[in-house]
Amino acid sequence: MSDLTMPVASFSPLYEQIKAMILASLQASEWLPGDAIPSEMELAARYAVSQGTVRKAIDELAAQNLLVRRQGKGTFVATHQEDDWQYRFLRLAPDSGEKFHLISQFLTCVKTKASPYVANLLKLKAGDSVIHIDRVQSFAGKPIVFEEIWLSGGRFKGLDLDALTAWHGPVYALYESQYFTHMVRAEEKIKAIAANQVLAKHLNLEVGAPLLSVERVAYTYGNKPVEIRHARYDTSDQHYENKLN
Template identity: 50%
Template sequence: MAQESPTFSPLYKQIRSLIVQALEAGDWQPGQTIPSEQELALRFGVSQGTVRKAVDELASENILVRKQGKGTFVSTHQDPRAAFRFLRLKALDGRLVQPKSMPLECMRAKAGPEAARNLGVEVGCPIVMVRRLLRFEGKPVVIDEMYLSGDAFPGLTMEVLKDWHGSLYSLFESRFGVRMIRAEEKVRAILADKAVAEVLGVAESTPLLSVERLAFSYGDKPVEWRRGLYSTEDYYYANELS
C-alpha cells in the first residue's frame, strides 16, 4: 500500500475546522444556536456521529456549549457565569464575586518590541493600550494594563469603555467581533510601587500577584497581551490541577 497520509487528518478534525471557519466568518453569533447535528451532517456530507465528535471537541474547549433538548450554542462572554473563566479570583471564603470595571486610560500607540513579539505583529504597528481598575464589592483589587492590535479594535476609546457595563471580553466580542478563546498566564509575586499602591488602596511594598496574560482568538492568534496586578488581601487566585 502507498503510505499516502503523512498529513493524515481525521474527518471529524476537518469538520471541526469547517465549524470554526463558520464561527470566524460570523455565520453564527455568540449566544445563538448553531444548526442541529443532523443538518450539519447533511451539509458536510458525513454521518451525525462524525459531526458529534467535532462538536464534542469544541464543547470541551468552551467554544460551543451543548444544551440537551435545546441545541448547541456559540459560547459568549456575555454570560455572567463565564466571567470566572478568565478571571480566576474568589473571595477568601470561596465566594464568586462579580467585579466592576473602571477604565483609567485608553490611548493608541505604536508597538514596542515586547508588545510586537507577544502580539505577533511588526514593531511600530498601531496598537491600543488600555488601563483599567477592577473593583470587587466596592474595593479596588486589580489594576490591568493591556495591549491590543489596533487594527482589530477600531474606534475603541475611553468613551466606549466608560459606556460599557460588563466584562471587557464581552465588549470585544459584541462590538469588535473579537472572541477570546483561551489564554496563557504567568503568575509571579511582586511589590506594589507607590503609584500602584495608591490606586489599589494598599500600603507601598504590599505583595501583589503579577499576572501576565496572552489571550488568543480563533486559530491561536494572539490578540491581547496584558499584565494585571492583583491585591490578594481579600481574594485569591483559584486554580484547578488535573
C-alpha cells in the same frame, strides 16, 4: 527506494476534518457568539457524514469551550456575555466564597506605538498602532486589581475611554459585540511582586505590599493573539484558583 524511506502520508480522522470545517465557519462569523449552530442532523447532511461523526466533532469543540450544549435547546457558540462566562479567564476568587462581581473603573485609553515586547506578543511590528488601557477593578468597595491592557489598533479602531466607560458588561463581551473578536483561549505567566508607588496608590496599599502579577495573552480564532493584559492582584482577601485535570 525502500519502503523505509518512502514519505508517509498523514491523514486526520473524519471527525477532526468536520471539526476543522465547523471551526472555519466560526472563524468566518457564519455563526456569531450566542448563536445556535445547525443541528447535528443538519450538519451531517451538510458535510455528508454520520451524526455520530458530527457529534464527536462538536464534543471536542465543546470541551475546548468554543461551543456550549444546552439540554433540550441545542448547541450554541460560546459567548462572554453570559453570566457563567464573564469570568472564564479570571482565576481570582474571594477567600470568603462569596459570588464574585467586579466593578470596573477605566482610567485611561490612549493610542500609542507598540514597543518591541508588545509587538512580539501581538504578532505586530514595533511601532504599529496599539491601544493602551489602564483600569482598576474593585470587589465589595475595595480595589483589588490594577490592569494594563494592550490591543491592536487596527482591530479595535474607534475604541476610546468614553466607549469603555459606557459599556456595562464584561470587556470581552464588548470585543465580541462591537469588534467581532471572540476570545477563545489565553496563556498566562504568574509571579509574586511588591507594590511600587503607582500600584500602591491605585490599590490603596502600602508600598512593598505583596501582589500577584499575572500577564495574559488572549487569542481569538486561528490562534491570533489580540490582547495583552498585565494584572496585579491584591490577594490579601482573595486567592488564585486553578483546576487541573
